[in-house]
Amino acid sequence: MNNKIKRSSPSSEQRAELQKLRILKAARTCFIQDGLHAGTIARISETAQMSPGLIYRYFSSREEIVLGLMRLQVKAGFGPGIAGLTPKVVTARICEYLRRWLAGDPDVPSPPLILEMSAESTRNEAIAKHVVDADKEARASLIAWLTDLSTQAGETVSEKEIQIRAMALGCFIDGLVLRAAREPDLDMEIVEKSMDSLMAMVVPSPPRKAT
Amino acid sequence: MNNKIKRSSPSSEQRAELQKLRILKAARTCFIQDGLHAGTIARISETAQMSPGLIYRYFSSREEIVLGLMRLQVKAGFGPGIAGLTPKVVTARICEYLRRWLAGDPDVPSPPLILEMSAESTRNEAIAKHVVDADKEARASLIAWLTDLSTQAGETVSEKEIQIRAMALGCFIDGLVLRAAREPDLDMEIVEKSMDSLMAMVVPSPPRKAT
Amino acid sequence: MNNKIKRSSPSSEQRAELQKLRILKAARTCFIQDGLHAGTIARISETAQMSPGLIYRYFSSREEIVLGLMRLQVKAGFGPGIAGLTPKVVTARICEYLRRWLAGDPDVPSPPLILEMSAESTRNEAIAKHVVDADKEARASLIAWLTDLSTQAGETVSEKEIQIRAMALGCFIDGLVLRAAREPDLDMEIVEKSMDSLMAMVVPSPPRKAT
Amino acid sequence: MNNKIKRSSPSSEQRAELQKLRILKAARTCFIQDGLHAGTIARISETAQMSPGLIYRYFSSREEIVLGLMRLQVKAGFGPGIAGLTPKVVTARICEYLRRWLAGDPDVPSPPLILEMSAESTRNEAIAKHVVDADKEARASLIAWLTDLSTQAGETVSEKEIQIRAMALGCFIDGLVLRAAREPDLDMEIVEKSMDSLMAMVVPSPPRKAT
DNA sequence: AATGAATGAGCCTTCATTCAT
DNA sequence: TATGAATGAAGGCTCATTCAT
Helix, strand or coil, X not given: CCCCCCCCCCCHHHHHHHHHHHHHHHHHHHHHHHCCXXXXXXXXXXXXXXXXXXXXXXXXXXXXXXXXXXXXXXXXXXXXXXXXXXXXXXXXXXHHHHHHHHCCCCCCCCXXXXXXHHHHCCCCHHXXXXXXXXXXXXXXXXXXXHHHHHHXXXXXXXXXXXXXXXXXXXXXXXXXXXXXXXXXCCXXXXXXXXXXXXXXXXXXXXXXXXX | CCCCCCCCCCCHHHHHHHHHHHHHHHHHHHHHHHCCCCCCHHHHHHHCCCXXXXXXXXXXXXXXXXXXXXXHXXXXXXXXXXXXCCHHHHHHHHHHHHHHHHCCCCCCCCHHHHHHHHHHCCCCHHHHHHHHHHHHHHHHHHHHHHHHHHHHCCCCCCHHHHHHHHHHHHHXXXXXXXXXXXXXXXXXXXXXXXXXXXXXXXXXXXXCCCC | CCCCCCCCCCCHHHHXXXXXXXXXXXXXXXXXXXXXXXXXXXXXXXXXXXXXXXXHXXXXXXXXHHHHHHHHHHHCCCHHHHCCCXXXXXXHHHHHHHHHHHCCCCCCCXXXXXXXXXXXXXXXHHHHHHHHHHHHHXXXXXXXXXXXXXXXXXXXXXXXXXXXXXXXXXXXXXXXXXXXXXXXXXXXXXXXXXXXXXXXXXXXXCCCCXX | CCCCCCCCCCCHHHHHHHHHHHHHHHHHHHHHHHCCCCCCHHHHHHHCCCXXXXXXXXXXXXXXXXXXXXXHHHHCCCCHHHCCCCXXXXXXXXXXXXHHHHCCCCCCCCXXXXXXXXXXXXXXXXXXXXXXXXXXXXXXXXXXXXXXXXXXXXXXXXXXXXXXXXXXXXXXXXXXXXXXXXXXXXXXXXXXXXXXXXHHHHCCCCCCCCC
């Protein structure tokens, strides 16, 4: 009774956060399997191994779960992390992501879910806000990346030119997500090569070091 | 009252086809407004100005309507019609399509619906088949188009190179669809320019006519 | 197939009205048995011998049923009909009503339900409106009745005096309703006599016909 | 930390009684606000500033709380305390009570709650018992009071006559409770005057003290 | 004694589908 | 063909109650 000092036992808040995460993960699984609209609370609660009622201790409604999931997805976006990377690496990363998805890795942002959420953003304002925010961030980081590379290469380009390049690259990548959802046997070799040429078009070759 | 010999009344098959179309158009309207999963039979029947019961004479289930709609959407795809067009015209066409969608034109294939159907194809085999078919067709026609242009330009390229180009262009266009759904105020000027540069990359400049 | 002229088959609107009434009657039964809050849609639909879903074709929500029931109850109030009656008859009527309730007559406005609705009117604005309206009507008709009798008797009384009498009589009657709910073996003989003396107090004895 | 010998700490029984009271008071607050059926254990526990679980140490079920509350309400009834008071004072007391309720005083027995409990007594035997007991007590004390006054005035009246008077006065007062629940802007001046005349009718004028 | 997380039965409501007319 | 009333199986959500700590 006295040495109940359970070291590293999670605080109540931490526990709550963990539960939320558990629910979101379960929701993700269900939504990917059944669709954003067909995934039911009952199935989510089964997947999360808790009672339906408990879910409502952590989320006030089903929609709140969807939003929570968006936030998660957004955080996991590859946008933020590309600063400083070479085009090769960025390409490799995206291909790696697609490959994992195609291989059935459940821990990777799900293209179909991204599509459904994008579609939903047309109708649901709350979701729209999240999508827009995520988009802005992604675009900004892409533009920053392209600008950096451009500067490093000694190139002088207008802001608009950068925007055009970002649009080309960004849409291509978005298109890959759409493709990944539709084409389970996407030919990744072709994808990689086409992305290489796009990168070549969009990113200036670095200045030769020597003469 | 009995001998109402309707002269030139459409054959029963034609009539059935017309009814089906009426239902599909109504379904389209509803699905765009409410989403592929939220559009209810009740609303569709209202929109089509017929009773819910009647719908089941032409479609055996709600899902059958969704499939019927896919078939329609597929036929309306812009893939088939690009043969012989110049890159400029193709670009203009796609931009025109996007512009109309952004302006709210209800007669244009709906990006959110395309996204939802693509997502749904992950789960529903029947839908998947349609999507795959449409994709194949679109890809084939894109490849044919690129090959034609290449040949006309006197270029000699491998089939794989063409595939790579088709992937670049195709994904870019798919990405535009995704963007259109998410970004109601997409900057079309940027889009057009970035598509121009992509076209330039993917399509060889035609041989000079004369010396 | 030809002589389908079902004479006196109810029109669609009439049918709807009948269904509504069927639901309201069932609701009444359930609410009296289980209470205004415990009576469930499931039980109502059983009692009305229809599916739960069907109820929602006629009432948009459970609360709408409660309100509908109020309207019914209000219409059945004895207020409106007392004009022209002698005190004796009014007394007899009210006693008759109580007796029938105590005897278990299910077609008589239910005191417990009246109490619950009165209580609910403290919290639910829509219900409050109905209650207030019914109250106003009842009070007005009581005042008119008392004024009439007073005039007939050749009495000259201020409006306020009438209000005071109406309050005395009205509260007494309301109190009877409360009593009826609480005391299943209410002594009706006592009730009648006490009501008689109240009437005597509140209503002037008519002028002697002769010298 | 261990030998916390709380001197003069209340006996466990006393403590239990205090806790019960705390719960009942909280329940009362909640039930008045939300209704007898809508007031949830969760809200009660919040209001009482204790955990939901703890409530079940003192009451075995929600219904037990309702019953406990009845007992409390009954004890607080004004019935017992009127012995020896003059009609004026009794009238004043009741009017005072109504005025406080209408003014929003939360410490006064709540008319809506009384109504709901009366209604509930039709269905719940345990509650019915309490209500009946309270009623009996109230009636008895009212009869005793009227008998006293009658005797003091030198009047000789049958027991039945007293019962009739008690019925008139009792129902009137009950009716006031109903009115108070329904009519937030009850005209207390009228109420008071009508109660005065009722008292005059029911209570004999005291004998002149001197010649 | 006390907490509050967890349970699960049950409620209101929706909607694809059927069927008598 | 056509109608639209009717069905009933879920689905989202609440809340009295329990129980590990």
